[in-house]
Amino acid sequence: MADAIPLPNAEAVLAQARDGDVAALEELYRAFETPVYNLARRICRTSEDAEDVMQETFFEVCRNLRQYRGEGSLWGWIRTVAASKALMRLRRNKYRDTDELEDEAHQGPRSDHGLRMDLEAALERLPEISRAVVWLHDVEGYTHEEIAGMMGRTVSFSKSQLARAHTRLRRWLGEETLV
Amino acid sequence: MTHIDLDTLVRLREPGREPGQAEAEKHLAECEACRREADRLEQRVARLKALPTLKPSRDAWPAVHARLRAEHRVRTRRLATFGLAIAAGLALILLLHGASSSSKTLSPALTEAMARSGQLEQLLESYNSDGRITDGHTDGMAGALEDQIARIDRQLEMAQLLRARERDTALLNLYRERIGLLDALMDVHVTRASNVGL
Numbered sequence: 301m302a303d304a305i306p307l308p309n310a311e312a313v314l315a316q317a318r319d320g321d322v323a324a325l326e327e328l329y330r331a332f333e334t335p336v337y338n339l340a341r342r343i344c345r346t347s348e349d350a351e352d353v354m355q356e357t358f359f360e361v362c363r364n365l366r367q368y369r370g371e372g373s374l375w376g377w378i379r380t381v382a383a384s385k386a387l388m389r390l391r392r393n394k395y396r397d398t399d400e401l402e403d404e405a406h407q408g409p410r411s412d413h414g415l416r417m418d419l420e421a422a423l424e425r426l427p428e429i430s431r432a433v434v435w436l437h438d439v440e441g442y443t444h445e446e447i448a449g450m451m452g453r454t455v456s457f458s459k460s461q462l463a464r465a466h467t468r469l470r471r472w473l474g475e476e477t478l479v
Numbered sequence: 480m481t482h483i484d485l486d487t488l489v490r491l492r493e494p495g496r497e498p499g500q501a502e503a504e505k506h507l508a509e510c511e512a513c514r515r516e517a518d519r520l521e522q523r524v525a526r527l528k529a530l531p532t533l534k535p536s537r538d539a540w541p542a543v544h545a546r547l548r549a550e551h552r553v554r555t556r557r558l559a560t561f562g563l564a565i566a567a568g569l570a571l572i573l574l575l576h577g578a579s580s581s582s583k584t585l586s587p588a589l590t591e592a593m594a595r596s597g598q599l600e601q602l603l604e605s606y607n608s609d610g611r612i613t614d615g616h617t618d619g620m621a622g623a624l625e626d627q628i629a630r631i632d633r634q635l636e637m638a639q640l641l642r643a644r645e646r647d648t649a650l651l652n653l654y655r656e657r658i659g660l661l662d663a664l665m666d667v668h669v670t671r672a673s674n675v676g677l
Binding site: 322325326329330333334336338339341342347350351354355357359362363381406408419420423434435438439444459460462469470473476 | 485488489490491493519520523524526528530532533534537539540542543544546547550578604
């Protein structure tokens with residue numbers, strides 16, 4: 301996702317939105333609704349949760365637009381709000397940290413032998429935290445330090461979740477196993 | 480020969496140095512199988528980035544806008560409720576103590592101040608009834624004024640308990656202060672509205 305504001309008259313829209321102009325706020329919403337939803341949906345388990353996260357994100361963005369002082373991109377600021385809200389949603393849904401527990405709880409004990417799926421399905425199948433880490437790190441470009449901060453966990457936790465996610469993706473995608 | 484495991488390959492992509500990284504990088508440079516594995520990892524990340532963008536099935540803006548308006552109205556109503564409560568409390572005290580009080584009615588100056596305060600509240604209410612969203616700066620100024628008005632309102636409640644002569648003087652002073660704050664709050668909203676051309 302581009303870091304620039306995808307608006308032709310971005311500065312004017314931003315100034316008007318900061319002054320509480322409803323049309324300008326809606327214009328900001330229209331510009332960022334899809335990337336915000338996409339991020340939320342990649343992290344959350346259901347589309348309903350993702351839509352709730354999107355609503356929460358824009359409510360907070362509209363209320364606190366003055367806090368964005370132009371340091372870094374507007375999308376970067378909105379994206380961090382969205383990521384935090386999505387992770388908060390995961391916590392609210394009482395996710396389980398332990399992958400094995402989650403696997404058993406949702407799908408029962410299983411074997412991955414002979415399993416091969418496309419990337420979309422494999423990503424969806426990852427445990428929530430692993431999926432969030434792989435998306436935030438590999439796609440959105442957050443560092444492990446940033447992810448750890450948002451999740452309230454350690455950097456090594458984020459790193460190990462990323463490695464686990466790739467181990468599983470490689471297996472589920474039917475890619476050759478080296479070791 | 481021991482190949483690099485995926486965990487190490489993932490960590491090699493990170494900036495900074497970790498224990499054993501130099502050795503792993505040396506192996507990677509020499510081992511074709513590990514380089515293929517590293518390439519697959521990079522390709523997998525590239526494919527993740529290329530996944531289609533998911534789009535919402537519903538338009539969330541009406542809900543966001545409604546929440547913003549609702550929040551704005553709650554604060555406006557809170558102000559009006561304070562004013563009504565004070566006026567009602569004063570009326571009740573006059574009713575209960577009127578017969579024994581030396582003054583059954585309020586002084587003209589106090590009556591006028593209360594009326595003016597009520598008018599300003601109504602004006603503010605009508606000004607905000609369109610649910611316009613207030614920006615953060617205006618919000619801060621308005622919030623500070625509303626806090627001061629709330630402090631005056633608490634003092635007004637206490638002043639109602641004073642004896643008639645002291646009460647009227649205290650109430651008059653407090654109502655005059657309240658009118659000043661309401662005027663200032665009105666100015667904040669008028670200035671904001673003119674700035675955005677409303």
